[in-house]
Structure formats: C-alpha cells, structure tokens
Amino acid sequence: MKITRRNFLTYSGIAGTTGLITVSGLVNSPLNFVSLAYGEEHGFTFAYISDSHLIVKPGYAREHRFTRALKKAVADVNTISPAPDFVLYGGDLAQLGLKEELDLGRGILADLKPKLHMMVGEHDWYYDLGDKWQELFGKPWYSFDHKGVHFVVLNSVVVEDYWSAGNMSQMERMLFMAQLDNPKGKPFTVGKGYLGNTQVEWLKKDLAKVAKNTPVLVFSHSPLYKYYKSWNFWTDDAGDIQKILAPFKNVTVLHGHTHQVLLNRIKNITFYGMLSTAWPWPYAPQGLPELTRQMDRSDPFNQFDACGTGKIMFGSKGGADKIYDLWDREPMMVAFKDVVAGKVPSQPEAQHSGPSY
C-alpha cells in the first residue's frame, strides 16, 4: 500500500475532520497516535482478534484457511508498535466447539506477545455447554481494571434450553446453534437463558463498586442491542443490560459475532462491532444502526478481504476511538467525538463496489 501525503495528513489528524478516516499503510506504524477523541494523546491502546471459527476435521490434512487467518492475525497484532497493552479475543474461536478446535486455537493464541483476555462465543459453547472452553480459558464472565478503565467481559450467548426436550446429541445441539439463519434459532441473552439470572446479578454487584465517572468498556460476543433477530445479531435482554450501564458517564461496548464494521450509539453507550478473521457477514436486510457506514462488499476471491483485526484507543477522558485494521484494504477509523456528535462516518474514498445486497 502506498503512503500518500493526503493519507498521512488525514491519519495524523491535521487534515481529517470526518469520523472515518483512511490510514493507508500506517496501520502498524510506531507513530504517536493523535487523538481524535479530545485532541489529546491516547491513554492506551488495546487490540482485538475475533471470530476465527477454527475447523478441525478428521481426514483433512492441509492447514485450514481459517487456521491460516488466525495465525496471520496473531502475527499482525504482534507487530503493532508500540505494542497494545493487551489483546481481547472476541469469541467463536472454534466452529463446532470441539476440543481439537479449541486446543488448536489456544496453541495459536499462545504466540501473542501481549496479555490475552478471552471471551466466549456460541460456537465455542454449545457442543459441551462450555466445559472445554472453561477448562482452557477460565470463567466466561469476569472484570478487570486497566489504567483507569473498568473492563467487563460477558457471556452474552446464553439461550433457553432447546436441546433437552428433543433429546439432542451434543453435535445436534451445536449444529442447531451454528446455523446463523436457523429459522428455529433462539435469541441470545445475558440473563434470561438456561443459566438463569446469575450473570446479571454478578454484573450489578461488580458495577456497584465502580465510580460512575469511570469509563466502562464491556466486551460481549453478541451486540448488546437489537439489530436483526433472524440472524441473532441481537441480545434479547439488551435493554436490561443497557439500564444497568445507564448511570455511567462513558460506556463502550465492543462486540463480535456480526463479522462486519458496525457502529451504534444508544444514550451513553457506544457500540463497535469487531471484524472476523474467518469471513465477513453481509449486512442484515433490516435494523442496521443509523450511525453505521457499511463497509464495502467483500471480494469472495480474496480470503482476507473484509476480514482483519482492530484496535481501541482510549482517550485520556475515557472516549474510545476505533480502528478497523482490515486486511487488504485501507484501515478505517471511527472517532469517538464524531460518534457523540451523531455524525455518520464518511465513506473512504477508495470504496467503490457498494454495500452488500
């Protein structure tokens, strides 16, 4: 990719006034980030990798394309300089929740240089209801504090029990859940599924200890709002969780599952979607948040197109800017100050083939 004067200026914030900025060729450069949030330097940066959907099949001897993609993501994140403070894994490490898939994923993620925080997705969970995942990665919901920001990791893929009545096998249960367009699919929840309300009670207690002016960042696999129910781009009790988060001045939600550039703002909460390393989903036919500028339709002939990783850069006052590090495309930046102002990010100039249809 060529670094042009225009892109350089845009990136460094001198020429850039729009919310979504192309950062050609500079994604992993050691430049000091100029904050687009408050005109101040960023406090710190963390990176994410998400939705790798690793497949391990008996009799399939080659290295799978999704395995290659996760390895590429790990290598990319390891070259970010200065190194991010930590890396979040956004869920759906495995495709069918199999031990072999999760083991493979853990082995690849072990090569990450920064500290890793894990989150679970439905593809990791519904083969054995999280047994193997928890054995490898620990609790599916937890919190931690980092440089003045309170981080919460949720298991937002809890659904009602659809397997016991039909006496489903483990694989039947997994395949039922793995089909995004399953017409019988069950909506994700945090606190209304087969695990009951325990997690929501925990969340309330956890946040009770946090000062209301502390920036809060919530990681959820599903979007913590209602986008498109038929594909489970949805959390059924999102309203309840948003209420719990309402007293906090500055809340950011970073979610996986949707495999696309997504931006939403509801009251005090900014929602960013994460990219997948495996494949991009088309945009849903309804419910797209108004603030989202759809990313360009992906090129099916390029495995890595419209996939990638990303970064969140925290401003010193708690606003979170987002960079989509799209592989084989110009990166996209969403500035927190524009999100707050309700500005729809502008289309990067290099886009031409239009959104999905």
Add this chain to the structure above:
Amino acid sequence: MGKIFGKIILTGTGLLGLVVFLYAGANTVRYIGATPCTEKPPVEEGVKVLKVCDGKTKVIVGVDGLKPGEMMPRETAEVVAKLIWDKYHEMTESSVQPQKEIVIAHGKEEHTKRDMMIWDTELKKVIDEGYKWFHSPEIGTSGISCDMCHPDASNTHPETYPKFQTQLKKVALLRDMINWCIENPLEGKRLNEDDPKMKALEAYMISSRKSKVLSPGKH
C-alpha cells in the same frame, strides 16, 4: 347394492346456472341451488330438502318421492351426500378464486387447486433439497458450507447473472459462481451443470430472491 343412475339433464338455468337431476333408485335427487346461510330454503310439497351451510353459503339439495317420515335409502343418501359435497366445492372454489386468477394454461384447460398444489409441492421439494445442500459442508471437504457466508442466501444475488465476473475474466452464470465457491472455500469437486444438486442449489437461491427485478450485468 342398488344401481345408481347418475344422469345429468340440463333443463334451464338454476341459481348457479344448471339444474341437476340424479336418479337414485326410486328417488330423484335434485340440486336446488345455493343461497346465503341467512336465507330460508324454498319449501316444496313432497320434496325433502337437505342443506349444508359453512356459515356463509348454504347448498340446497332436494329429494323427490320420499314420503314424510320415510328413511332415505342408502343409495339415495350417498347420491345426496356426493351432490352436496360436489356442489359445495364447485361453488367455494369458484368464489374463492376470482375470475382473473384462474390459471388456464396448456390447452385451455383450467387448472384446479389440486394441480397447483402438486406443482407447489414438487417445486418445494427441489428448493428444500437446495436448502439442504446450501447448509451442508458435505458438498466440500473443508467443513465450510454456503450459508456460512450467505445466510438466507444473502449476497448471492442470482438476479445479477449473467455478468462479466471480473475475477474470472469472463461472463459467468450463477452456476459458475456456485462452482467457484464449491471448489475454493468449500474445497470440493465442481458439479456438472445438470447435476441435481446444482439445479437444487440454483432453485433455492433464486427462490430466496423472489420478486427482485432481474438485473443481468449488475455489479
């Protein structure tokens, strides 16, 4: 069993255009007509009137030659039941189907609901077969299935083919792209163009875009 003489005599116009007499043994079974359910049936001396009503329309059949209190012979009752049933169906089908929607094709023959049901069922079988393969990794080897990138067949846009597929550097039909996906992400063997799986996949994808405007060449 008594022989039933089924004979239709056209005698003029009745309520629905025809008056039908059927001779069943000693009795004459006669279609009298249809009225709204709220209307009382006509009373005729020496005629037993039988009716069926669905809440809207009443079908009336008369039986001549029955004495008061006399049990209707079995063969007469069968003729009555069949006549009422046939007339009721004739009528509801013609009233449910407005004239303009009657399907007349291939030899000026009007197609019945039953015909159309059979067509729909046969079509659904092929579409369902396509849905199955679209959601199955079994047409490939990599564990990937079509629906993983194309939930509800989205972004398959069959209405845009044929088009010049820039990556292939030639004009492609939907089936060419299906085969490209089978050979690449799915790592399977390409299907023959007349393979029943190919036909079924096309049927599913095209049916998912019902009513879209054909836009061959669209990118």
